[in-house]
Amino acid sequence: MADLYRYTTYILSTILILLGGSAKLFDKKHGAILRILGYILILLYTLLFVENIFAKILAISSCVIACIVSIYTANYAKHKYGLPYLQLIVDAFSLSITFTFISKYLIEFITFWIIAELIGFVLITFEWFTQGNRNALEAGIRYLLVSMVPADITLFALIALTGVEKAYTVSITSIEPAIQGSPILTILCVVGFLAKAAIAPLHFWLPDAHSIAPAPASSMLSGLMVKMGIYGLYLLSLYPSINKDVYVYTLMICGSITAVYGGLLALAQSDIKRILAYSTISHTSVMSILLSMYVKFNSVEALQATLFYVLAHAFFKAALFMDSGVVEIIAHTRDIGSLGYISRVYPLESTAVLLSILSLIGVPPLPGFLAKFLTILSLVTNLISASPIVVLLIVVAIEIVFSIGYGAKYLMTHFGSSTIRILPRIDLNLLRQLALPVVTTIAISVALSFSILFEQQIIYGTILGMIMTISLIFLILVIYIVYKSQKIFRVSESWLGGARP
Secondary structure, X not given: OHHHHHHHHHHHHHHHHHHHOOOOOOOHHHHHHHHHHHHHHHHHHHHXXXXXXXXXXXXXXXXXXXXXXXXXXXXXXXXXXXXXXXXXXXXXXXXXXXXHHHOOEHHHHHHHHHHHHHHHHHHHOHHHHHHOOHHHHHHHHHHHHHHHHHHXXXXXXXXXXXXXXXXXXXXXXXXXXXXXXXXXXXXHHHHHHHHHOOOOOOOOOHHHHHHHOOHHHHHHHHHHHHHHHHHHHHHHHOOOOOOHHHHHHHHHHHHHHHHHHHHHHHHOOOEHHHHHHHHHHHHHHHHHHHHHHHHHHOOHHHHHHHHHHHHHHHHHHHHHHHHHHHHHHHHOOOEHHHOOOHHHHOHHHXXXXXXXXXXXXXXXXXXXXXXXXXXXXXXXXXXXXXXXXXXXXXXXXXXXXXXXXXXXXXHHHHHOOOOOOOOOOOOHHHHHHHHHHHHHHHHHHHHHHHHHHHHOOOOOOOHHHHHHHHHHHHHHHHHHHHHHHHHHHHHHOOOOOOOOO
């Protein structure tokens, strides 16, 4: 019966969402309602029928973010490209990723995975199709060769090792691929998922792909698609026939190198989307380290930390990539050296970005703090068990320091300059429509984090709970002061564009 519900959900949600994205059939308002109903349908199925906690967290995140990005895309596509069909492509991409997370059988998982990859290629090369941008084509080919091909080799290897019949009939969390402890087969299965998560050595497709794709696509690529790789690595950890030592040390070594590398390169960028892209490489690497800890020590704390990291990263990165699209529309540039005044053009957007960056850095009580707190806690808990944990602690500490650096650098986009460039006349209604999804994304992430924490009884009645509550009150006060001060400053100064926005 659960299979029937799932297939019905696939069909009905696809019809609702893709019909809602058709500008020829429905106006913007009614189309948005249909798309929201489609995502609510998937969310209800996830809450009622998806049992695996990792898949459930990913699917819930995917439903919520995809719905918000879909609303954002309608306004972004119209203003940036003047092309209505970007909406359909982004919605199809979101659906395929979400269906990958709720798939029960290996054959479903692989089918939706490949569909997501193909649509991802179309989105990465979108500006080549529409504007003849050869850089977009080169980024797409690199994605195809470095991310898609290795991942697909891994998927087909899993089918071969599992058997076609079991791929159709046995739950993906219960299959037993005939890896038989082979180091070579274990690496073959691991490397494709590492490539999808953009972890070294197959990480270099991501910066160009995420920075050149349209902003809604970048939000989905960074917020959710790279999590397909993390989910694949998690699924491998469930199979008893993998070589655990090879799995653990591959993830530890590759994750440690890439976490530092990604953070360092993020600091060196001046393009705001490339800062976010290299940041993604660094964060997914920490997730892989946590998964290696989970397998090595059977650490519940490490798995818990991975779940919160996945949740926090999905939301703050989706919000920040959507913000990069807003910045492009306002300023027609992504170079930090030419920015710094966005908070005085639209303070609400900048306030939401401040929250997102604080979450990225790990400031309480935001989701990023919980992710990093649980990460350090899981490492310290297992410190006595193995000396390499000291190295991992140092790696995570370096990653946190780097995140503070590039997080502060990204904030310079909004708060860094005392002068405003002469801008074209800005449609305030458009800004509101583009800023609202960014604000909504970070607000929902905070609410989701607190609800999960209380449900799992992680902070209830503890010192951490008190810290979170006090921090929340303090943060609300700080955000209010920042927002009001920017708003007052904006009203009091003369507008160089010839009229106040």
